[in-house]
Amino acid sequence: MTLLLEDRALLEGFRRGEEAALARVYDAYSDEVARYLAAGRFLGGADRVRVSPLDLEAAHQETFIRAFRPETRRSYDGLRPFGPYLITIARSVAVSLLRASGKLSREWVSLHDTPEVTQLASDAVDPEEQAMRAEVRVAVGGFLENLAVGDRELAQIRFVEGRSQEGTAAALQLTRAEVRTREGRLRKALTRYLSASGWLEKGRPLL
Amino acid sequence: MSDKAPPHLSDETLTELVEGTRGGRAREKALAHLRSCEACAQRHQRLVELSRLLAGGALHEPTEEELAAIRQANRAAVLASARAAPETDAVATRASAPWWRPLAMAAGVLLFGSLAVWGTLRTPGVSDPDPVGTFAARGADRAAPGGSLRVFCMDAATPRVLDEGASCPAGAALAFAVRFETAPEVLRIEFTGGAAPEIHPIEVTLVPGKEAVLPLTLTLEGEGERVVTLIGGPAPLQQRIRVGGAQ
Numbered sequence: 001m002t003l004l005l006e007d008r009a010l011l012e013g014f015r016r017g018e019e020a021a022l023a024r025v026y027d028a029y030s031d032e033v034a035r036y037l038a039a040g041r042f043l044g045g046a047d048r049v050r051v052s053p054l055d056l057e058a059a060h061q062e063t064f065i066r067a068f069r070p071e072t073r074r075s076y077d078g079l080r081p082f083g084p085y086l087i088t089i090a091r092s093v094a095v096s097l098l099r100a101s102g103k104l105s106r107e108w109v110s111l112h113d114t115p116e117v118t119q120l121a122s123d124a125v126d127p128e129e130q131a132m133r134a135e136v137r138v139a140v141g142g143f144l145e146n147l148a149v150g151d152r153e154l155a156q157i158r159f160v161e162g163r164s165q166e167g168t169a170a171a172l173q174l175t176r177a178e179v180r181t182r183e184g185r186l187r188k189a190l191t192r193y194l195s196a197s198g199w200l201e202k203g204r205p206l207l
Numbered sequence: 208m209s210d211k212a213p214p215h216l217s218d219e220t221l222t223e224l225v226e227g228t229r230g231g232r233a234r235e236k237a238l239a240h241l242r243s244c245e246a247c248a249q250r251h252q253r254l255v256e257l258s259r260l261l262a263g264g265a266l267h268e269p270t271e272e273e274l275a276a277i278r279q280a281n282r283a284a285v286l287a288s289a290r291a292a293p294e295t296d297a298v299a300t301r302a303s304a305p306w307w308r309p310l311a312m313a314a315g316v317l318l319f320g321s322l323a324v325w326g327t328l329r330t331p332g333v334s335d336p337d338p339v340g341t342f343a344a345r346g347a348d349r350a351a352p353g354g355s356l357r358v359f360c361m362d363a364a365t366p367r368v369l370d371e372g373a374s375c376p377a378g379a380a381l382a383f384a385v386r387f388e389t390a391p392e393v394l395r396i397e398f399t400g401g402a403a404p405e406i407h408p409i410e411v412t413l414v415p416g417k418e419a420v421l422p423l424t425l426t427l428e429g430e431g432e433r434v435v436t437l438i439g440g441p442a443p444l445q446q447r448i449r450v451g452g453a454q
Contacts, residue, residue, distance in 0.1 A: 022289050023282070030278040038269050050267060053255035054241055054248055061281040066406060068289040071423065075410060085410075092395050092406040100404075129266040136260050162263030187226065191218045191254060200250040 003028050004082045011078045022068055025082070032083060033090050034060050042094050051094050059097055063090040135199075143193045147186075154179065155186055216240055216247045225254045227276030234280075354387040354440040358448060361424065374452035381425045381448075385411075386418035387440050394439035398425055400432050401450075 003025065004011045013021030037059050040050035051059050066072055067089050076085055140159055144152050157168045158179075169179045194200050216224075220237055223229035229237060241248045255273070262270040269277070358369045362379035369375055383396060390413035398405040405425070413419050427433075430451035437444040 017289060019286055019290060022286060026282060026285055027278070030281075031274045034269055034274055034277050038267050040267055052248075053252050053273075054238070056269070057238075057277050057280055060277050061284055064281065064285040065288045066408075068285060071407070075408075075422070077410065085408075088393055088395075088408050089406075092397075092408055096397065096404055096406055132256060132266055133260060136257060139257075140261075159261045162261070184226065184228070187258075188219055188222045191222045194253075194257070195218045195250070200253045201246075 002081055004076075004078060005080075008078075015073050015076075015078075017068070017070060017073060026064055026068075029083060029086055030060070030064075033063050033086060036087055036090050037063070037094055040094075042091050042098070049098055051097060055097060055101075059090070059093050062093045062097075066093065139194055139197070139199050140190070142197070143190050146193070147189075151182065151186055154182055155190075158183055158186075159190075215244065216251075221247070221251055221254055224251065225258050225273075227272045227279075354385065354437075354444060355418070356435070356437045356444040356446060357384045357418075358382075358435055358446050359384070360448075369446070369448050372447050372449065374449040375427055376452065377427050377430060377450050379427055381427065381435070383421040383423060383435070383437070384418050385413070385421060385437060385444075386416065387413055388415055389440075390415045391439040394421070394437060396421070396423060396425075397434075397436040397438065399434045399436070401429060 004014060010021050010024060014025055034056065037051050037056055038053075042049055063086065067086055072089070076082060137160075140155070144155055144160075147155060154168060154172060157163050157171055158165070163171065165176050165179050165183070168174075168183075169176045172179070174182075191200075216237055220229065224234065224237055224241075241251055256266055258273075259266055259268055259270055262272075264270060359382040360367055360369050360373070360375035360379055361382050362376050369381075375381065385394065391411070393408060393410055395406055395408045398407070407423055407425075409421055409423055411419070411421065427450045431449070433448050433450055435446045435448065
């Protein structure tokens with residue numbers, strides 16, 4: 001994304017701290033920052049140290065608060081893409097958060113500074129995710145067995161096949177609003193089912 | 208049982224949090240509970256991860272609903288923070304000014320004060336501080352493996368280099384000079400010990416082996432010990448200072 005590089009008026013407004021400019025930048029980069037923080041690739045390479053879902057929102061907010069401080073805005077040169085600049089801040093925020101929670105040692109040195117290690121990176125699906133997918137398949141399978149036919153169809157298409165709400169609506173000849181309503185009800189039922197079965201409590205230690 | 212602990216969040220509340228359909232004060236209240244209740248936080252985490260997988264994404268990839276909820280929840284706070292920032296103008300002015308301006312101003316004040324004292328009192332045996340010696344780049348004589356950090360106390364009366372554990376009064380500003388054998392492109396100063404930790408990423412163009420002043424000054428508030436950590440070199444460089452006291 002090259003928002004601030006292509007629109008010099010926006011860049012000037014951003015540097016001056018004009019609210020409309022800050023809001024545009026926030027909207028443009030909010031999702032990218034949240035995805036980066038959730039992915040947990042702060043160490044470089046394949047290793048991950050994750051910001052918990054609960055802390056994700058706080059880290060996201062802190063990133064933008066720091067990015068929008070006057071000295072930080074003015075430090076941005078407007079010559080390079082803003083995204084990586086913002087991600088540098090997000091990384092600092094995440095590392096501080098992880099250090100404060102004891103999940104990262106204070107002596108931590110980024111693997112970004114040790115390229116020979118970074119080259120060992122792998123994007124393969126991690127074993128933790130594979131295990132969780134297997135667990136979810138079993139859990140949702142058990143849930144489906146107890147559903148009425150109509151709900152089972154919807155849950156199968158939406159939760160097991162992973163189709164979008166639009167795709168599900170088309171497949172079941174429903175409106176998207178109907179799918180959304182029924183899905184909301186199903187999700188709550190699924191949560192109750194998982195809660196009753198003890199699945200929710202079987203989690204790993206908190207991130 | 209006389210269990211006074213607040214009741215755990217219901218399944219319905221957790222589901223609404225994950226879906227982003229619980230908003231406002233009810234949401235804040237639920238999040239506050241999650242921060243203090245490990246059992247509920249664990250259930251919440253499981254549900255978030257389940258939701259991500261059911262949405263067809265990866266375990267650590269927020270769903271569109273999550274992204275929208277985060278975007279919406281933080282938008283007002285971020286913009287309000289940018290709007291408020293009481294010290295904004297002063298900090299902005301300092302940050303946009305040439306890096307040498309605060310040092311030059313401080314050196315000027317010091318030089319003026321020194322001349323005044325020297326001219327009026329001419330006290331034998333009292334040696335005035337040497338402003339050139341204090342503020343000239345000098346990383347080479349304080350070499351540390353890979354790099355060095357010097358912290359300056361920028362109070363108007365006696366600008367000076369702060370040694371480990373030295374004091375600098377509240378209201379004064381800190382300035383920083385660094386030197387690296389291998390110059391990084393991005394540094395950050397972490398300033399901890401105050402009300403909230405501060406992190407300042409700084410893009411720099413450094414000449415290897417040559418000391419340079421960073422384009423950052425921090426105004427001190429409160430009192431007590433603070434820790435300045437410079438990250439970006441081969442190893443973090445750290446210095447403790449005290450806020451308050453005369454010198």
